[in-house]
Amino acid sequence: MPFQLTILGCNSAIPTTERKPTAQLLNVAERFFLIDCGEGTQLQLRKYKIKMQHIHHIFISHLHGDHYFGLIGLISTMHLLGREKELHIYSPPELKEIIYLQLAASKTELKYPLFFHSFGFDKPQLIMENSKLSVETIPLNHSLPCCGFLFKESPKLRRMKKHLIERYNIPLDKIQGIKEGNDFVLESGEVISHLELTRPVQKSRSFAFCSDTSYYPQIVPQIKGVDLLYHEATFLHELKERAEQTKHSTAKEAAMIADQAQVKNLVIGHYSQRYFDLNPLLNEAQSIFPSTSLAVEGETHEIIRSYGADS
Amino acid sequence: MPFQLTILGCNSAIPTTERKPTAQLLNVAERFFLIDCGEGTQLQLRKYKIKMQHIHHIFISHLHGDHYFGLIGLISTMHLLGREKELHIYSPPELKEIIYLQLAASKTELKYPLFFHSFGFDKPQLIMENSKLSVETIPLNHSLPCCGFLFKESPKLRRMKKHLIERYNIPLDKIQGIKEGNDFVLESGEVISHLELTRPVQKSRSFAFCSDTSYYPQIVPQIKGVDLLYHEATFLHELKERAEQTKHSTAKEAAMIADQAQVKNLVIGHYSQRYFDLNPLLNEAQSIFPSTSLAVEGETHEIIRSYGADS
Numbered sequence: 001m002p003f004q005l006t007i008l009g010c011n012s013a014i015p016t017t018e019r020k021p022t023a024q025l026l027n028v029a030e031r032f033f034l035i036d037c038g039e040g041t042q043l044q045l046r047k048y049k050i051k052m053q054h055i056h057h058i059f060i061s062h063l064h065g066d067h068y069f070g071l072i073g074l075i076s077t078m079h080l081l082g083r084e085k086e087l088h089i090y091s092p093p094e095l096k097e098i099i100y101l102q103l104a105a106s107k108t109e110l111k112y113p114l115f116f117h118s119f120g121f122d123k124p125q126l127i128m129e130n131s132k133l134s135v136e137t138i139p140l141n142h143s144l145p146c147c148g149f150l151f152k153e154s155p156k157l158r159r160m161k162k163h164l165i166e167r168y169n170i171p172l173d174k175i176q177g178i179k180e181g182n183d184f185v186l187e188s189g190e191v192i193s194h195l196e197l198t199r200p201v202q203k204s205r206s207f208a209f210c211s212d213t214s215y216y217p218q219i220v221p222q223i224k225g226v227d228l229l230y231h232e233a234t235f236l237h238e239l240k241e242r243a244e245q246t247k248h249s250t251a252k253e254a255a256m257i258a259d260q261a262q263v264k265n266l267v268i269g270h271y272s273q274r275y276f277d278l279n280p281l282l283n284e285a286q287s288i289f290p291s292t293s294l295a296v297e298g299e300t301h302e303i304i305r306s307y308g309a310d311s
Numbered sequence: 312m313p314f315q316l317t318i319l320g321c322n323s324a325i326p327t328t329e330r331k332p333t334a335q336l337l338n339v340a341e342r343f344f345l346i347d348c349g350e351g352t353q354l355q356l357r358k359y360k361i362k363m364q365h366i367h368h369i370f371i372s373h374l375h376g377d378h379y380f381g382l383i384g385l386i387s388t389m390h391l392l393g394r395e396k397e398l399h400i401y402s403p404p405e406l407k408e409i410i411y412l413q414l415a416a417s418k419t420e421l422k423y424p425l426f427f428h429s430f431g432f433d434k435p436q437l438i439m440e441n442s443k444l445s446v447e448t449i450p451l452n453h454s455l456p457c458c459g460f461l462f463k464e465s466p467k468l469r470r471m472k473k474h475l476i477e478r479y480n481i482p483l484d485k486i487q488g489i490k491e492g493n494d495f496v497l498e499s500g501e502v503i504s505h506l507e508l509t510r511p512v513q514k515s516r517s518f519a520f521c522s523d524t525s526y527y528p529q530i531v532p533q534i535k536g537v538d539l540l541y542h543e544a545t546f547l548h549e550l551k552e553r554a555e556q557t558k559h560s561t562a563k564e565a566a567m568i569a570d571q572a573q574v575k576n577l578v579i580g581h582y583s584q585r586y587f588d589l590n591p592l593l594n595e596a597q598s599i600f601p602s603t604s605l606a607v608e609g610e611t612h613e614i615i616r617s618y619g620a621d622s
Contacts, residue, residue, distance in 0.1 A: 013391055015384075017357050039384040040351045046328050063416040065387045069380075073326075073350040076376045080324050094416045101412060105374040105405045106455060144417060 001029040003153065003205040003303040005228060008044040009036075010269040010295040012212075012234050012248075013066045020044055020297060021066035022211060022270060024230065025055075026151055028133050034058040035149060035209050041070035042077050048298050053083055057128060059135070060091035061211060062146035068095065072102050075114065083112040090127050090135070092145060093118035121145040124222055130154075138222055140213035143247040148210040150222060158198035168192060202305040208263070211270050214244060215253035220261045227303045229258050230295065233268035233281055251281040255288035269295030312340040314464065314516040314614040316539060319355040320347075321580040321606040323523075323545050323559070324377045331355055331608060332377035333581060335541065336366075337462055337518060339444050345369040346460060346520050352381035353388050359609050364394055368439065370446070371402035372522060373457035379406065383413050386425065394423040401438050401446070403456060404429035432456040435533055441465075449533055451524035454558040459521035461533060469509035479503060513616040519574070522581050525555060526564035531572045538614045540569050541606065544579035544592055562592040566599035580606030 004027045009020035021038025032055045045052045060068045096116040119125050119137050128135040138148035157179040178184055184192045208223040211232035234248035243250050258266035266289050278294050285292040315338045320331035332349025343366045356363045371379045407427040430436050430448050439446040449459035468490040489495055495503045519534040522543035545559035554561050569577035577600050589605050596603040
């Protein structure tokens with residue numbers, strides 16, 4: 001089952017013909033989650049042949065335009081193309097009025113149910129959960145209230161080794177407990193570890209989206225050990241002062257966060273339009289965190305399953 | 312002095328990777344007027360190397376998203392790039408609240424003065440006038456209140472033939488009147504026509520933008536004889552019923568309007584996304600009005616000056 005991130009837009013506030021504003025698509029087992037939706041995102045979806053009607057959940061980190069100006073166009077096009085299925089939007093509270101004001105101006109009555117779920121910014125908040133996935137906000141430190149998002153596959157219980165059920169004559173009502181971590185005690189008093197009685201399952205995969213933010217180590221505990229971290233890196237560290245003024249991060253700082261959080265891989269993006277060549281940003285981050293790659297539009301980052309206990 | 316129209320977007324409601332939503336740029340003597348501003352217009356301006364900061368007047372025909380969703384992004388980018396000069400927006404009244412709500416959500420205080428000028432829909436209205444140009448609304452017939460725009464170079468007075476001032480001993484205080492059309496009477500009683508005393512000047516050029524609208528011959532008197540008419544042609548005439556339902560025009564109808572108004576040239580656009588090949592639309596229009604061309608993104612339609620009296 002895939003768990004993969006596709007970059008749709010990787011630039012910061014001012015879009016260029018080469019680089020579009022922020023938008024990313026997370027595919028978790030063929031369920032599609034759109035993260036931020038800068039102007040032109042609907043065209044990026046078309047360009048990369050992603051079916052927009054397969055998206056049911058959209059997450060908007062904050063209300064700077066480069067993160068949401070494409071949303072009203074996407075909502076409208078979904079309507080014009082006859083969508084009937086629900087669409088859920090997770091965002092700062094003000095977005096709902098912005099969208100409905102524009103729908104009212106065009107006298108549009110959507111053919112599909114649209115739900116807004118707003119979140120706060122003071123602490124992490126579980127905003128979506130189903131059998132496959134949970135999503136938490138990651139409060140960030142930006143010039144506007146802003147949250148990243150932590151996507152985690154729902155953990156799976158270990159699997160019983162069936163031949164041992166028979167060998168040890170384990171009653172059915174004990175099996176759930178053993179899967180959850182209870183050891184089993186034989187009549188002789190011998191303890192059989194749950195680890196012996198069960199097989200490991202594939203580990204839950206996780207992705208943390210962190211944009212926009214200044215260097216903010218407070219997020220490290222929450223994103224500890226994620227498989228993939230996207231962290232904004234608007235500037236080179238030589239523009240550290242500019243980054244502080246605008247509450248953005250440098251490539252070095254993004255790498256420091258990745259390093260402190262011991263993530264598996266880092267993707268940087270949200271590049272200032274001043275950078276035509278992105279390699280200096282990559283090199284700066286890799287000098288601290290080697291497993292860094294650049295966000296490039298149309299490229300997909302696949303998270304491969306591994307086996308073992310979820311931490 | 313140029314009077315030229317550049318097509319930035321030519322599709323109808325649903326943008327495709329090949330064709331963007333409506334936006335056009337009129338260059339009148341190096342003053343730039345943006346007409347409609349669908350999503351992605353700022354990128355189209357970049358693509359065609361048009362300096363967005365040279366635009367001071369933006370005209371929005373109506374509040375279907377494919378005609379204005381790109382405006383907030385353009386306004387924001389102008390701000391981020393340090394604009395200081397005024398920007399004037401001519402639009403239906405509701406647009407002002409839509410824009411200001413989004414600026415407030417991002418706590419943006421624009422560095423430049425932004426003025427909204429709203430118009431009504433019941434009759435033509437002069438909404439802009441300076442020494443070079445006037446702009447009138449053209450009320451259209453669409454599913455939302457909608458106006459086209461008639462751009463006319465300000466008419467120039469005929470020029471005196473200087474050697475005749477001397478020959479007929481014409482007093483200076485008569486000259487303005489002669490330019491305006493008064494004949495001159497000699498002491499002998501002989502009448503010298505103002506046409507003999509003056510030279511013709513270059514005719515005022517004009518452009519009428521008509522989108523979106525059903526077939527609506529009521530506009531014909533207002534757009535009579537314009538040099539260039541842009542008229543929407545969303546469908547082929549075989550989809551006349553669909554055009555009526557959605558209050559759009561067919562290519563045939565656009566040509567009928569051009570023919571009745573005796574315009575010099577017609578450009579059609581606002582194509583339904585169902586048409587990959589646009590030649591059938593062109594052929595249908597040309598069968599009625601031969602001087603028809605297709606709106607194609609990046610292409611410019613130049614209006615050449617001619618000499619003679621303004622009608």
